[in-house]
Amino acid sequence: MSNSLYVCTMNYMKRGFASDNNSGVSPEVLEKFAEINKGHVVGYGDDIYTKKAINLLKGQFGESAIPFLVFTGTAANVLSIAAATKSYHSVICASTAHINIDECGAPEKFSGCKLLSVNTPNGKLHPVIIAPLLAGKGFEHHVQPRLVSISQPTEMGTVYTVEEIKQLSAFAHENKLLLHMDGARLANAAVSLKLPFRAFTADAGVDILSFGGTKNGLMAAESIIFFNPALAENFKYIRKQGMQLASKMRFVAAQFIAYLENNLWERNAINANKLARYLCRQVKGINNLTVTQPVQANGVFAIVPKEIIEKLRKEFFFYTWNEEAGEVRWMTSFDTQKNDIDEFVSILKQLL
Amino acid sequence: MSNSLYVCTMNYMKRGFASDNNSGVSPEVLEKFAEINKGHVVGYGDDIYTKKAINLLKGQFGESAIPFLVFTGTAANVLSIAAATKSYHSVICASTAHINIDECGAPEKFSGCKLLSVNTPNGKLHPVIIAPLLAGKGFEHHVQPRLVSISQPTEMGTVYTVEEIKQLSAFAHENKLLLHMDGARLANAAVSLKLPFRAFTADAGVDILSFGGTKNGLMAAESIIFFNPALAENFKYIRKQGMQLASKMRFVAAQFIAYLENNLWERNAINANKLARYLCRQVKGINNLTVTQPVQANGVFAIVPKEIIEKLRKEFFFYTWNEEAGEVRWMTSFDTQKNDIDEFVSILKQLL
């Protein structure tokens, strides 16, 4: 994301608004590690903890969901694409999509596919903007559209409604495409929509989901969930070949157990979303500051006078999203506290 | 490895001899996690813990060593290969090498290179067996040898001497090849050789090292260490594109801090090696049992009557290495205890 264009020069320990991956992990994760760190179990996932994590994921996403655990969000996305495509296929996504901008070309490198990205006002795809990309179907000179990939929430902090997702999946399936959802922050979307995960994934026609935990209090735990069993059939080989098969898998599993068994995911996301809305309310009236996107998850996008950005960043680290426009991104996290925001807003007001 | 040909049917918690990745993690790892799980730090490695881990690694391997952290041993190997090669190159390795057998073709998939594997009596390469593979150099019909990859210790539990490594690196460099070392169990080699790491890596002419921690008490922490700075120059892009850049990097770093700052690596490897030798001594005299490889690290290879293998495996899980020969592999781990072996040997003797 364009935010990486700014190098942090602080070795700070202060909670900021740079990204939800700047936070540490929920204490429940470390407790779960201690609990399961006993004796030997077979490596690579053939153990009781992995089975439990898989079952908890099925509990959230439905019995027919087929989950696989990996380490990084990039891997969850790239391996999802690899599972759904051949190298002559294309993947349709928003130009702001993480797969398009922030993964150093890993999707192209690993899958061989071309990404067809389209500009959107708010990070959301819609059948109307996808349709023209299908014109080359059947002609061998052109990459063949195979997968539509959406982010939920989007990289712009907006959240698709169930209806919007259903429209996309219906459109995709009518055109023999599959629908992938990058849910690196899926918990924030669920809390925003006040819906169980499956209502806007499996039940809305999503075929493959990247379900993230790292950005919401886990350490390094992401999953790929197939709602279309044919796609999952040989996926274990893709994961291994993709260098994402954990030898001590129980510790990736443990993170998902901690995440799901007592609704840690929900508590964490409620906090992050609530404080993003709070931040939005606190800054909305301020002169010379425009919130540019509806705050539906845990990100606030705003245009602020360029001259204050560097000064503000010295106090609380965050990233510029759009240099030219002076648009910045403030992310809240599972551990953000109300007084972080009060302090931040107070400094912001002084600078303006 | 061929050991995965046997599916474990036990959900056991008992320490066995299947693999050193069947163990959990050293308590020091969890303690370190708790210690550093405070506040925010910049993601992706631009934080004080990662800097500390890098410095500790430089402390072991020399100031000019350039380390990068990743999650899995397969990734450490594959990305090492990718850093050193173009797709028309070949990688020379022993036929028993992990990269050749146990990584589901990830090296070929990611680097495009062909692996040229050669049979060896003990898992060790030698210039004499490499030389004939160089015959096609300069001819465009043939893949071009670029990298020699050795495992230290080997997959057969043997350990290269410093002299053997120097011979290989000299031979490689004379022929404009690079030398890669797969050190997934490097601590076990160091303890076996009674030498500091750098004596048989950097100082012996190794160009790229996969330095593992997971198999010796860490959770999921491996590193790639370049002794040839030109190879490291653009490696950050390869790691990211290889889906191995941790967003909460401090927790991978923490594992290496725990590993290196109080010689945890050494204590763990001493135990594993010592108990492998103990196991070897206990079984060596037994009738109908032949130890097939010198026990120089933490693995014991033995031929035992085929009819007892399944019975023995029901008590203590382990893998068959060579089905036809009835050769089995018994691995000790950082947490193996003397009475595990006494019990195992006692059952073994009853069965024989």
Add this chain to the structure above:
Amino acid sequence: MSNSLYVCTMNYMKRGFASDNNSGVSPEVLEKFAEINKGHVVGYGDDIYTKKAINLLKGQFGESAIPFLVFTGTAANVLSIAAATKSYHSVICASTAHINIDECGAPEKFSGCKLLSVNTPNGKLHPVIIAPLLAGKGFEHHVQPRLVSISQPTEMGTVYTVEEIKQLSAFAHENKLLLHMDGARLANAAVSLKLPFRAFTADAGVDILSFGGTKNGLMAAESIIFFNPALAENFKYIRKQGMQLASKMRFVAAQFIAYLENNLWERNAINANKLARYLCRQVKGINNLTVTQPVQANGVFAIVPKEIIEKLRKEFFFYTWNEEAGEVRWMTSFDTQKNDIDEFVSILKQLL
């Protein structure tokens, strides 16, 4: 190209305006085949005819030019990219570029690179529209720009001036990028500019050139010409691995000998360009018809009433370029004749 969206239903033998690859080959090609089809020569290019073709190419492009022969234009482009990049690089091109649209994702598949395409009014890149794409340089989350690829003439039938190319190469080199030129129709550009090839390639700062012959009267002969010897160093392996090393290379060489030794390239391109201009003049005054691009090479782009397109196509085959706009493309070829155009324009006028 979008023109492939229309399937030809005629088995016609009539010269049309679909593409310059719908024509056959110049008689000189077949004569040269007959001349060299004697005795044995070493395969794969180590023969006197290939040496002669290489020398003739050096005669056109300068002694330091390093040419390689291949079969297809897609191969010339893709292997050029592969020679200049690593998989984490990106290639900057116009959204209309052949590499972006008409090669079924071969550049991404073979090189692993991402293509960063930008919209242009006339198919031409300019430093001003490239500059914003360099923002992510040095940040590992983003693909790293490495190559600027331009088409000369462009896919829109326009031709870069020497000055424009020099600006692009200067900009590229200042930013440590390389400049590639897709010269599938380079002869048409040379004739248009009234300049020798090297004046707007080697001498204008181009690093790698795809120099095509097939579209201008050859059978299947394209070349990749390096003006930067470092890039050529290992290219023979890339060509072989790219499945483009001809075993009976003398017959690819023969085509270039025929093309270059008596200026066949020039005679052919003069005819095609002249008749494109003639076609343009004949249609320019017609009501309800708008020529949309300057006619600088051998293509004429025009918007015509949609209802006549199918009728016209039944008489002379051609492709629609932009369905929505009703924009069509008419290409002339080395063998197009004045009366082809007179007949075509006469029918067009009747339909309008």
Add this chain to the structure above:
Amino acid sequence: MSNSLYVCTMNYMKRGFASDNNSGVSPEVLEKFAEINKGHVVGYGDDIYTKKAINLLKGQFGESAIPFLVFTGTAANVLSIAAATKSYHSVICASTAHINIDECGAPEKFSGCKLLSVNTPNGKLHPVIIAPLLAGKGFEHHVQPRLVSISQPTEMGTVYTVEEIKQLSAFAHENKLLLHMDGARLANAAVSLKLPFRAFTADAGVDILSFGGTKNGLMAAESIIFFNPALAENFKYIRKQGMQLASKMRFVAAQFIAYLENNLWERNAINANKLARYLCRQVKGINNLTVTQPVQANGVFAIVPKEIIEKLRKEFFFYTWNEEAGEVRWMTSFDTQKNDIDEFVSILKQLL
């Protein structure tokens, strides 16, 4: 093949025994070019000549055969593999196979697959030597065998019987593998077996065939023929992405028309095979010379005293196959004449 280890220093025009691709093309090819070089046809294969070539190929291989035309034998093999595999698959072949040794790693690069090669006495695979390679099936650590690839004739000049091929295809299909045949010299095998092509391809259970013409008198024309329609379904995209779609396809088609419509293939192969057998008979009695393989196609392998090799090569170019053993390879071609052999044998006898 190791024969490329010798660089030819002659610009000779004399027919030698280096390779059947050192010859030119049959006159019928040039005649066919002249015949079809008229008017315009749609590019990329949608023309009457390509349809005719396809029909002639179906005439040879059966109505359900699905042929695609490409330029090179390496492409035919590599794209066959790509059509049949995913990147985690492996391809089983003889260690002498062209795909294993002589294609610069193109199969690995393009398909991502690992090649599992096995030593054979005569270049032929057999179920008994394949079976052990299937041990890792179903285990994600190991590449998954998917394709068995055999060469007919083999690179050692031997020819599989129908029965041998049927055994291999039955074995492959029982194990859910596919059978690929590299038929770069298929005509020589057909003539040797005195059987129509389909008797030892389609009717013997082959799934995918590389059917070559270049080595038997064509210029640059190879085909991939699917006997399993599911594999052909999306192959047009693979061919295009593999840079092997000819724009002026009619000229590739023309070569196959010339090859098949008047049995040119048969006449050419009869000559080559007959003269290989003649060469074999002439040298067999010679002291200090051992023919090492049965001469079943157009290659003769022999061990000769090392000291005469260079002298002999100065008169007639050929390649050394096995340097250590002093084994050489002499290939006859469609244009080899009896007196070429008489002269060659006479010099050989003088040298010995």
